[in-house]
Amino acid sequence: xxxxxxxxxxxxxxxEIIEKYGIEVIxxxxxxxxxxxxxxxxxxxxxxxxxxxxxxxxxxTSRPAPALFIEKYQEMLKKYDQLLSIHVSAALxxxxxxxxxxxxxxxxxxxxxxxxxxxxxxxxxxxxxAKSAEKDVKIDEIIETLKQAKNKLHLYFTVKDLTYxxxxxxxxxxxxxLGSIFSINPVISISTxxxxxxxxxxxxxxxxxxxxIIELVREKVENDKNVWLGFAHGKREEELEDTKIKLIxxxxxxxxINLNIYDSRISATLGCHVGPTVYAVIVLSxxxxx
Numbered sequence: 001x002x003x004x005x006x007x008x009x010x011x012x013x014x015x016e017i018i019e020k021y022g023i024e025v026i027x028x029x030x031x032x033x034x035x036x037x038x039x040x041x042x043x044x045x046x047x048x049x050x051x052x053x054x055x056x057x058x059x060x061t062s063r064p065a066p067a068l069f070i071e072k073y074q075e076m077l078k079k080y081d082q083l084l085s086i087h088v089s090a091a092l093x094x095x096x097x098x099x100x101x102x103x104x105x106x107x108x109x110x111x112x113x114x115x116x117x118x119x120x121x122x123x124x125x126x127x128x129x130a131k132s133a134e135k136d137v138k139i140d141e142i143i144e145t146l147k148q149a150k151n152k153l154h155l156y157f158t159v160k161d162l163t164y165x166x167x168x169x170x171x172x173x174x175x176x177x178l179g180s181i182f183s184i185n186p187v188i189s190i191s192t193x194x195x196x197x198x199x200x201x202x203x204x205x206x207x208x209x210x211x212x213i214i215e216l217v218r219e220k221v222e223n224d225k226n227v228w229l230g231f232a233h234g235k236r237e238e239e240l241e242d243t244k245i246k247l248i249x250x251x252x253x254x255x256x257i258n259l260n261i262y263d264s265r266i267s268a269t270l271g272c273h274v275g276p277t278v279y280a281v282i283v284l285s286x287x288x289x290x
Contacts, residue, residue: 003133003142004080006072008064008095009039010088011123012232012264021130024072028095028269029062039269048268049235049276058167059272063094069102073110082139083110086126086146089195090114111139113146116195119270120230120262120282121155128289145288150192154220155230156200157280158187158209164275165197185209187216210243217247217283218254226289227251230262230282234271240279247281260289 007013009027018025027038030048032055037043039061043051052059069085076083085103090096096114103110115122125146132142159165185206191198201212221227229247233240244261251257266278 001081001139002079003139004076004083005126005130005133006069006076006083006085006099007122007126008087009267010093010095010118010269011126012119012230012267012270013123013126013262014264017123017127017262021127021134023126023130024076026064026068026072026095026099028064028093028267030059030268030272031062032059033057037268039267043268045234045265045268045271048271052271052276058164061093061269061272063098066098066101066105069099070105073102073106077106077109081109084129084133084139084142085110085112086115086122086129087112088118088122089116089190091116091195092118092190092197111143113143114195116150116192117153117155117190119155119232119266119280120264121153121190121192121284123262123264124153124228124230124282124284125149128284148288149284149286152220152224152286153192153282153284154217155190155280155282156187156213156216157189157274157278158185158206158213159274160185160206160277161275162186164273187212206239210239210246213243213281214247214250217281218250220283221251221257221285223255224285224287225256226258226260226285226287228260228262228282228284228289230264230284231280232264232266232282233279234266234274234276236277236279240281243279243281258289 099112187201
């Protein structure tokens with residue numbers, strides 16, 4: 001049976017990968033005052049961060065309406081027998097709930113999954129599902145693989161300015177990290193157990209934040225031979241590239257591993273909540289990565 005894959009614009013996958021695996025992407029909306037934009041459709045990362053610098057008011061986001069999902073599901077079910085709809089953490093966005101409402105309106109051929117993560121964490125799970133569907137793996141097996149993968153998926157990020165997270169109401173327990181004076185750089189994760197923001201460490205200086213992230217990723221890889229690494233940022237390309245080079249060098253020096261690298265700018269939606277000073281490293285490892 002053929003399986004179609006749906007995700008949303010917070011996945012941060014580049015267009016080449018989306019087209020390669022035939023992934024359908026539902027856009028969230030970004031609002032600057034009265035102006036509304038569909039993420040990834042009529043506002044891209046470059047234009048978003050330019051607007052963010054120019055506009056005084058902070059932007060906000062909204063989830064896709066269930067009707068948008070219904071339309072997409074009905075369209076795709078003309079081509080596919082079943083659909084897997086994988087979305088940004090339900091603890092961080094109402095997108096998952098919109099998808100669930102839509103699935104109930106369509107039929108039982110749509111399975112909606114809470115990724116419990118964001119950005120390339122969501123992107124990696126989506127690609128894993130798409131690659132499995134391409135190999136004609138049964139939908140129940142794909143769902144089980146995604147459950148295993150969530151236990152092996154870790155996303156770490158750091159920001160120089162927590163203003164956006166505070167104003168956006170997404171900071172949760174990380175509120176103790178506010179007050180970025182004295183060059184304090186937080187290291188934060190998204191827990192795939194809860195789907196929520198989870199503070200990890202507060203260090204002085206961006207280089208120590210980088211070292212902490214590298215240390216955390218190395219620990220999570222353990223003895224796995226197959227590793228996917230993701231690197232995403234707002235407007236910190238040089239610092240992220242430095243982190244990427246160091247991390248890959250250290251991993252390759254320690255063991256013989258198969259690396260698959262994903263690079264991305266964060267979406268406009270995520271940019272609303274973390275701002276331009278963010279960069280993230282995402283790691284997924286395990287035997288199911290073939």
